[in-house]
Structure formats: C-alpha cells, structure tokens
Amino acid sequence: xxxxxxxxxxxxxxxxxxxxxxxxxxxxxxxxxxxxxxxxxxxxxxxxxxxxxxxxxxxxxxxxxxxxxxxxxxxxxxxxxxxxxxxxxxxxxxxxxxxxxxxxxxxxxxxxxxxxxxxxxxxxxxxxxxxxxxxxxxxxxxxxxxxxxxxxxxxxxxxxxxxxxxxxxxxxxxxxxxxxxxxxxxxxxxxxxxxxxxxxxxxxxxxxxxxxxxxxxxxxxxxxxxxxxxxxxxxxxxxxxxxxxxxxxxxxxxxxxxxxxxxxxxxxxxxxxxxxxxxxxxxxxxxxxxxxxxxxxxxxxxxxxxxxxxxxxxxxxxxxxxxxxxxxxxxxxxxxxxxxxxx
Amino acid sequence: xxxxxxxxxxxxxxxxxxxxxxxxxxxxxxxxxxxxxxxxxxxxxxxxxxxxxxxxxxxxxxxxxxxxxxxxxxxxxxxxxxxxxxxxxxxxxxxxxxxxxxxxxxxxxxxxxxxxxxxxxxxxxxxxxxxxxxxxxxxxxxxxxxxxxxxxxxxxxxxxxxxxxxxxxxxxxxxxxxxxxxxxxxxxxxxxxxxxxxxxxxxxxxxxxxxxxxxxxxxxxxxxxxxxxxxxxxxxxxxxx
Numbered sequence: 001x002x003x004x005x006x007x008x009x010x011x012x013x014x015x016x017x018x019x020x021x022x023x024x025x026x027x028x029x030x031x032x033x034x035x036x037x038x039x040x041x042x043x044x045x046x047x048x049x050x051x052x053x054x055x056x057x058x059x060x061x062x063x064x065x066x067x068x069x070x071x072x073x074x075x076x077x078x079x080x081x082x083x084x085x086x087x088x089x090x091x092x093x094x095x096x097x098x099x100x101x102x103x104x105x106x107x108x109x110x111x112x113x114x115x116x117x118x119x120x121x122x123x124x125x126x127x128x129x130x131x132x133x134x135x136x137x138x139x140x141x142x143x144x145x146x147x148x149x150x151x152x153x154x155x156x157x158x159x160x161x162x163x164x165x166x167x168x169x170x171x172x173x174x175x176x177x178x179x180x181x182x183x184x185x186x187x188x189x190x191x192x193x194x195x196x197x198x199x200x201x202x203x204x205x206x207x208x209x210x211x212x213x214x215x216x217x218x219x220x221x222x223x224x225x226x227x228x229x230x231x232x233x234x235x236x237x238x239x240x241x242x243x244x245x246x247x248x249x250x251x252x253x254x255x256x257x258x259x260x261x262x263x264x265x266x267x268x269x270x271x272x273x274x275x276x277x278x279x280x281x282x283x284x285x286x287x288x289x290x291x292x293x294x295x296x297x298x299x300x301x302x303x304x305x306x307x308x309x310x311x312x313x314x315x316x317x318x319x320x321x322x323x324x325x326x327x328x329x330x331x332x333x334x335x336x337x338x339x340x341x342x343x
Numbered sequence: 344x345x346x347x348x349x350x351x352x353x354x355x356x357x358x359x360x361x362x363x364x365x366x367x368x369x370x371x372x373x374x375x376x377x378x379x380x381x382x383x384x385x386x387x388x389x390x391x392x393x394x395x396x397x398x399x400x401x402x403x404x405x406x407x408x409x410x411x412x413x414x415x416x417x418x419x420x421x422x423x424x425x426x427x428x429x430x431x432x433x434x435x436x437x438x439x440x441x442x443x444x445x446x447x448x449x450x451x452x453x454x455x456x457x458x459x460x461x462x463x464x465x466x467x468x469x470x471x472x473x474x475x476x477x478x479x480x481x482x483x484x485x486x487x488x489x490x491x492x493x494x495x496x497x498x499x500x501x502x503x504x505x506x507x508x509x510x511x512x513x514x515x516x517x518x519x520x521x522x523x524x525x526x527x528x529x530x531x532x533x534x535x536x537x538x539x540x541x542x543x544x545x546x547x548x549x550x551x552x553x554x555x556x557x558x559x560x561x562x563x564x565x566x567x568x569x570x571x572x573x574x575x576x577x578x579x580x581x582x583x584x
Binding site for chain 2: 092187207287
C-alpha cells in the first residue's frame, strides 16, 4: 500500500516535471532560432573584425582609428578590434586569418607572395614613400655619397643594405666605406645624439616631425625623390585572398568605412589628431598633432582618390627586389594589389 | 642598507642629469620620471590592471603545475629523468621568436599570454622544488623507517617539509618573472597592458613615460616577491611548530 502510494506520487512528480522542462526547451529553441534568423538579416549584431597594425599605433593608422571612433565601421555592420602586434608579424597574422585586415608595406607583401603566402594590398595608406635617410645637421650628410665613412643604424635587414648600396653606386660612391650597425628599435635621436650612429632611415612624418618639435636640425634625404624605384608604397592595408574570394562583401564594407576615415583625416587633421590621441593616449600629443598636419597633405598626395595604387610602382620595386636576388621568382604584381575597393 | 644605496644612486643620477645638462630624451632624471609617473597614473593603472591579471593567471597556473611536477620529479626518479631535459629545453626557446607564432596559433586573447607566463614561471618552481625533494637526509629516513613509515609516508612527513624553502625560493624567482613575462606576452599582440604602454611610449619618443612604465613594472615585481616572502614566513614558521 505504502509502496504503491510512493510510486504513484513519484509518477505524478515526473509527469509534472516533464511539462516545464519540455516547454523550457521549446522556448530556448525558439529563442535560438529567432536570434539566428535575425542575425542573418539585420546588422544589429555586428560582424567582428580584427585589424592588426604593423607595430605601435602612429599617424599612419589614423584613418582606421577615426573610422572606429566615429562609428563608420559600425554603420557598415562591423565591430573592429585594433591589435598592436609584435613588429613585423602582421603579414603572418593576416595570412593565417587570425586578423582579417592589417597594415603592411609593399616589400612585405612582395616577400609574402614570392613565398606563396596569398596576401593582397587593398589600399596605399600614403601615396608616396615619405621615408628617407636622416642625420644631424652637423654631420653634413647631404647625399648618398656622403654616407662614406659614416655609421648607419638600422634594423639589420638585407634590403636596407642593398638600398644604401644602390644609392651609393648611382653616385659612384664606395659602399664598403659605410659602417652598418644593427640598432633595432633604438630611438633615432638617442642613438644620434650620443654619437652611436650618423644616419638612419626614418619616416619624415614621424621622427622628422619629432626633430622639429625638439628643435633638432636634420639633413633629410628623401628616398623616393632621389631614386624613383624606391618610391614604393609604405604602408599599405592588406587582406588575404581567402577573404577576397569568399567574403568580398566584408572587404567592401570594411574599406568603405576605412576610406571615410582617411578622408576625414585628410580634411580635418586637427580633429583627427584629437581622435587618435583619445584612442591612444599613450602617444606623444604634440607629435600626433603635427604629424597629422603633415600627413593630411600626403595620404592622398597627387592621386585621384585616397588609397589608389599604380602598377608601375609595384612593378619597378618588385623588379628591383628580383634583380637583387631578394625574391627567387618574380611575382605577378597585378595579383599583389587591387584598386577594386577604392570607390 | 640597500635602501641607502638605492637612494644614493638616485641622488647621483639626478645630480648627473642636472650638472651635465643631459637632455630628457636621452636620460630623464628621477624627478622627471616621478612627475611622468604621477601625470600618467590613471592610464598606467588601467594598463597595470591588465598586466597584473595576466601575470596572476599565468603565475597561478605555473604554481599549481610547478608543484605537481616538482612532486612527481622529486618522488619518482624515472619521471625526473624523462621530463627534466624537456623543461630545460623549454627555457632555451627565445620567446620573442615564438611571439608571432603564438599570435597565429592562439590569436590575441588571454590564452597566448598565459601560456608565455607559464612557460617563464613554471621552470624555476618545478626545478627548485624537485631538487630539494631529492636531497636525502639518511638519519631522518632511517628514523622514520624504524618507526614503521613506508616510502610514501616518509616522503610526506620528512621530504616535503624539508623542501619547502626550496619551493619558496623557486616561487620568489617565478613571481619576479611573472610581471616581465606578462609584459613580453603583450608584445605578441594586445590592446592594453604595460608592455603595450611601453612600446607606444618608446615609438613616440616619450622617454620619461617609458621609464615611468619601467618603474611600475619593477615595483609590481618587487611587490609580488614580498608577498611570496610573507607567505613563506607564515607557512614555514607554522611548519616548524
């Protein structure tokens, strides 16, 4: 009697329990189905995008930060996360797909493609190469032939050395008289002022501006101007072929917002500088403001639109790299870049 | 005494900077650095919290793993022979080379950072603990055997308490490494942290801010060291009683 009662009660219990569980599962299923449907149609759950810089943030990246802070990416249904990687690792990261887009430079893309890594440059951040060789004024280094007997401080890459040699050969100077030193990330001003180095390769829009702010007089040799072959694209925005093949809409919407960001920076350098500083408060404020004014003139330069790349520029530097043995096989430059997203 | 030496060094440093009129971008003086530390305090704090979070997570895992493997290696000789060379090799890998690969394998989240910190912190803990566990005190062993204790019991009763100072010296080394490990791990790729602050200050020529960041890293590392020392005193005193 007792046992029967117990059984009955327990049966009653399970019966009662099943109903709420079932309805709970149904509700959950509905919720999942609905969110899945709506996320497919509406952009209210933004697509996550990882953007990897080439190293520490600087004014080359302002358009990206502007597009993020001003909500241009959000308007395109994107949630962009900006990552600062170890120097020189952005190519690998974008190639692997851990980041969809990133910053690199023409040389990096060429190396990658020559090695079979399918990176594509989708925009030139600055139209002309704004880097060159800088030295303190009193060193009297006015042209590459003055490199003789001087110490160069660099990152220790082969292309740097070949570039210096090429420039000196052009002027009939003796490259073997240059003392090449690897200083890595050592600060140009510290290394110069302490007499460790005589000249270094700098970005005019960053270290060149900082020199002005510090009241240090420099001699600056503009690389692209003295040898057109070196007027290559640095930096560029890259993505991988997988995205261009299978997710072109992503590249389109990403670039739409990015273009808006850079156009804003071109038209409003001071406001863009403020956006940059509030997004990256660790930076040197004065430097960002002045650098932004400098770059506002250079982002687009003489091009019809910001970001456009020319085959000629790609071809001549790639040929130079091939002729100097940096790549074993020449690459098809038309696959290395595209203007498809510059509208 | 060390405080006095440090103070004297700081005063000399400031004097040298003032007397020789050294430009702040070459070598900022201590006053300049302190000013920068104060000015950047909120920003530095927000970065420090991220770095501390990573350091604690990595250090915590390293402590648990280090103690477990230390015990295993200390108790069982074949395990030690099998694992020890691998651990030594793990210490010879230049982390800076691994960094970009870590980004490719594990992305930019918490995981690659914790792995790097564990790689750095695990070794000193496991090795110092195992080494002290292997030290044989024959009299003690004999006594315990006479009293009827087996190998396991004498290991727990005699060897482990005796190896605690060794364990703690490993823990202290690991604690000081953990913050630096976290800073290095941020160079793999991150959005925030003292390592990120460092490269940003450096690339925008803010030498004083760079030094302020370094001071904070030193203070945090010392703080962790002291914390371990405090715990050591408590536990070892307790064990003595």
